[in-house]
Structure formats: structure tokens, C-alpha cells
Amino acid sequence: MNASSAGVKALKVAAGKDADGNAQYRIQFSSATTGASGDFQVYSGTSADVAAGSATNLLTAPGSAVIKTAQDASVRLYAGTTAEQTITSSTNTFTGLLPGVDVSVSKASSDPVTIGIAQDTSAATAVASGLVSAVNGVLALISTKSAVVNSTDSAGNNVVSGGPFTGDSTVRGVNDALVTAASMPVNGHSPSEIGISITKDGNFEFDQDKFSAALAKDPAGTQSMLATLASRVADAATTASDKYDGQLTGVITGQQSIVTDLNKQVDEWTLRLTDRRSALEKQYATLETQLSTLNSQSSSLSSALAGLPAVYTGA
Template sequence: MGLSIDGLISGQDTTTLINNLIAVEAIPQTLLKGKVTAAQNYTTAVQGLNTKVAALADTATNAAKPASYDLYTATSSSSQVTATTSTGIAAGVIDVTVGRLAQNQVTVTGPLTTWPDATLTLTNAAGTATVITPASGSLDDVVSAVNTAGLGITATKVAVGADGFRLQFSSNASGAAAGFSLTGSTVSTVAVKPAQDAQVTLWAGTSAAQTITSATNTFADLLPGLDVTVTAVSTSPVTLTVTRDDTAITAIASGLVTGLNDIFALISTKSAVSTSTDSAGKTVTTAGLFAGDSTVRAVNQNLLSAASMPVDGHSPSEIGISITKTGTLEFDATKFAAALAKDPAGVMKTVQEISGRVATAAATASDKYDGTLTNTITSQESQVRTMGLEISDWDLRLTAKRTSLERVYTAMESQLGTLKSQAEWLTSQVASLPDVYTGSSSS
């Protein structure tokens, strides 16, 4: 803690005087702090740019994959037959007539109060018989024994009023292959619902009619990459249509252009030179954080070139991707749609090629290990750390300087106090001397 002896003897504001001297001494540190702030602002801006470029690299990498263009939509002429697409889908159309739906088998016993036999035998559709021995004739024990046998059959005790109970046996899966029979018992049973496969007919009513079955209500890969699910029997054909999803393909191309333009806009904004007026009314010109930055300029140019260079001798503008006068890209959806309709394979190949080049340029800039922007960020952060250490050294130096000045001024005030005391003593001594007559008298 510093000493405070303002004006005790000299009457001077020594604290202000010391603060002013320290302020002059701290000018190099103040300039250094300004450099740190500028470096941090620049680093933050480059990090923001790097994040956008890295995201573009991921988007472009996906857009460069041929599989990304296997985009199709499936429609059905009936809400009772739905279609979904999967890998390997291709355009096509087919009619189906639903003959029946898949179902689980349900078998129930007659009214019971206890199980009359020591065992029961369940035989599956493949003919494999399993003998089950309940712990007792209790219906609950029979239910437990069946449910823990791992046969894919669930037993349930159902209360039926005055008649007591019935046991219901249900297959856990649908389809004929999940069917079963209950034998080896004196208990009567009724098949409430038989095990049944779903069935559809292709090209019904023609000599080419073909019946197809499925253990579930879904028919996988009815067409390549097309799964069809039925929910009701139909008496007339349902038309399933698979078409290329041009909207989704267009979104890939337009998304790539949007991602590039976002980066170009950020660079342009951060490179702009602005003017303002200071408190004295003078015009102050301020350059953007990226103004004159060769690394950022190279990133901008590399991305623009990757997106605009010809593909197999054809300009991307032929499919609606062109450069504007302001150095950004423009996507013409109408032109792209026309080109896609005329030559879908050629358009998709062009977008893939552009995407691959953009992905390479973006990765070169944003790679987390050796990207040009990454290296810039690392270098700036290192400089900030170094300057931070220098600022800390200045703090120690200025603290020592302040302590030294406080001691000097404290000593000065003390010395002035001593001199003042001496002066007061001398004054008092002089005042105490007797008057001395130096004149002469006459008679």
C-alpha cells in the first residue's frame, strides 16, 4: 500500500504528481494493451470466418458424393398404401392390389378354473413341438410357464364372468410362419384369428398377375429401394410412383451457393473501410479487420475460383451458377431446373465437381491442424499470450516505480519539515536577541 502525504509540508498534490509521472512511464504498456485488444478482435473475427468455412467444407464434401443425389419421392394413389424410399431407389411406377393383411394368431380355450392336464404342448408352424410343464394346475402357473418358455407366444388369463376364465394364446409376430397349435391337452380351443401373411397382387387382372406375400404389412424393396406398407384390403389397383426429387437436388446446389455467399459477405463486411467524426469534428477513417489481409483475401479468391471455374469445358453459369459484379455468386433456380430436366446426369455431375473443388478449398483454409486460417488464429493467440506476459512485466515495473517515487516524495516532505523546523527555531532565536544601541549621545 502506497504512502499518502499530500501537501503536509510543501502544499503540493504529490499523489496526482506521482500518478501523472506513472502515466507517462506507462505509455509503452498502454500501447501494448491497445495491440492486445486489436489482436483479440482480429482473432475473434478470423475464428468466426473459420467456423463458416469449416461448415462449408462439410456441406460441400457431402454434396460431392454421388449418393447424395439419390433423391427420390414416392407417392401413392391411396392413403391405405404408403411408400417410403431407401438406399438404391430408382424412378418407377407400379400398381398393386391388396388381397389381405398380415395378422398374429390368436387362439382361446374354453371356460376354465384350473388346467386339467399336467402338461401342454405348443407346436410351431415348422412342426417343432415343445412340451410345457406348469408348476401346478393353476391358470396363473400355466400363463407363467408359457410366457417364460421363449416360444414367441404370449398367454393371458381372461376373466369371462360366471364361466370363470379362458386362456388366450397369441403369437408375438404376425405372419403364417409365426403360427402354432396347442396339443396334448384335453382342453378345447378355438382359433379366433389365424396366423396370416399379407398379400398383394401386381398387375392384377392380366396374364402377368403376380402374388407376393409378407409376414408383416410391409413389403420391402417392392421396387429397388421402395418399401410399401398396406393398411387395408383394396378392391382396385393402387398406383405407386417414384420420381426424382428435383426440389431436393436443387436445394443442394442452392445451399452450396448460399454457404459461399455467407462467407463472401462476412469477408466483405470485415474488409470495408468506414469513416466517422471524432469529438473535435475531424473525420476519422477506420479500416476493417480484414482490410489488406492476404490470407483472408486468398481464402475468398480460392473459394470463388472453385465455384466458378469451368467443368469439362462448360461454365457453371450454364446451369444457373454465376458470378455477380460484386464478386459473389448468384443461383438461378429457373435456369437450374431447366438444365436438370434436360440433362439430369450432366447437371448432377457438374454440381458434384464444383462441390468437390469447394470442399478442397474450404478444407485447405479451415483444417483444424494446418488450415491457413487455423494457423493464423494460432499465431495470433501466441502473440496475445506473449504481449500479456509483457504487460504483466510492466505492471511489476510500474509498481516498483510508484513505490520509488512515493519514497522520494515522502523523504522530500520529511526534509522540508526538518528545514521548516530549523527555520522556525532560528526565527525564534533571532527574535529573542536583546536590542543593541549603536548610536552616540551629546552633552
């Protein structure tokens, strides 16, 4: 049964021992779904017996016990007034009990319950603060990698060296796009109105108190502006780093292509130089053989000359 799609689960529960000391068990059935729709009956007999009404209902048979009847959870609103109404749910959660409000109940109670509803600003504040931190993190990385450093070499000479992003127009364009996305007005309103402002150093600041005040005054407008800022920053980031046609992706692909081409040229020159070295070694070997032959001939000639008789040339 537990492996079927009947929607009912069975569990064997220990029920003590009989007079002979043998263990006894009960079978506990439960619905796989909650609420009144999970109600079920268990019969002993065939489908035909059930249809004919001759099957035994095990849930009502002598000795059986119904622990809990399937039912929906319910709440009464405006109890004791002309506007009283009962709302039901197949679970303990009432979705949309009030516009934008879900309510979960934990136990039955006949006593009136008052629900207080207040806006949760922590989530929106965390999003705004996280957006500012993320943008500042990228801008700080670009600034660090673009900095020019003055140093001195071992000889005392002044050395000026740049970072990997120094002078890179593509990276500079990405920086400008992010700054623009996070600082430009939204529908004529500056982001500084909701606590997101840019400093003279090009970084962003987040004023939590100002953001909370804006959220309390105009929740929809503040959230809309924040969503627009986040969307613009996301678009700028995608334009820069999309894995298929992003600006930085194009630069990286181009640099990788250059590296591949240079490695190919190095490999080709390595083969040429290897062949040239082999040819020169052969030439040098031939020259050494020839020089050895000439030295041998020179020694023989010197010996021959030394053996000739002296010739008198005097008057």
C-alpha cells in the same frame, strides 16, 4: 416374458366378469417381429413335454382364438400374363421392387394397382438452391466486414475506418477459394449450364428453371456436377476453418497467442510499477521527514539569532 428375448410379447386383456362378478382376463400373445418369420407357438408344459409331443398347444386348445396368423406381405406383378411373379416381404415395404424404387402397401386388395413413377426434382433443387444461398451468405459477411467506411468526427474531420477483415490476406484468400470452388468448370462444363452462375458483383445466382431443365435432360450428369460443386465448396470451407489446422484457425490461434503475451507483459509491468511506486513513496516519506527536521532547525536558528545582543559598529 416381455423382458425375455423370446421374441413374443404378452398382454392382459379384460374379458368381462364371471357369474360372481369377478373380473376375468385373457392373455394376448403377439410377435415382436413382422412377417412369416414371426410365427410362434405357445405350449403348456416343460421343454421335455414339448419335445415328446405331450405338451398342450394353447393356441389350438378349446376356447383359444388366433386373431391373425403370421405371414409375409406379397404383391403379384404382371398378373394374368406369362411373366406373372409374386414378391414377398416380411414388412409392408418392398425394397427395390423396381431399380431405385421402394413400394409400401397399406391394405390387401385383389384389384389391379397401377403405380406411376416420376422423378422428384424438389430435393435436388433444394440442395442446389441451398448451396448457392450458403456461399452467398459467407461472401456477404466477408464483404461487409471488409468494407471501408468514411465518416466525420465531432470536429468535422473526415475519418476513414475499416472493418475487422479489411486488408486481411487470409480472409481474402478464403473468399477467392470459395468463389473458385463454386464457379470453376466441372469436366469441361460450366456450372451455369445447370443454373448456377456468378454475377459481375461476385455473388452467385440460381436459376431454378434452368436447373430443372438440365435435371430433366441429364439427371445423372446434373446431379454429378452438383455433387462435385458441393464437395469443392466443402473442401474449401474445411481448409479455411478446420478446428485443428484451418487457415482461419491458425490466424485466431496466433492472435490469441499475441493477446496472451501482451496480457502477460501488462501483468509484469503492473508488478514493476507497483514496486516502483512503493519505493518512491518511501523516498518521499523520508524526504518529508528530513524537510520537517530542516524546518525545525531553521526555526531554532532564527530564534537564536533573534536573541543575540545588538553590536555597535559605528565610528
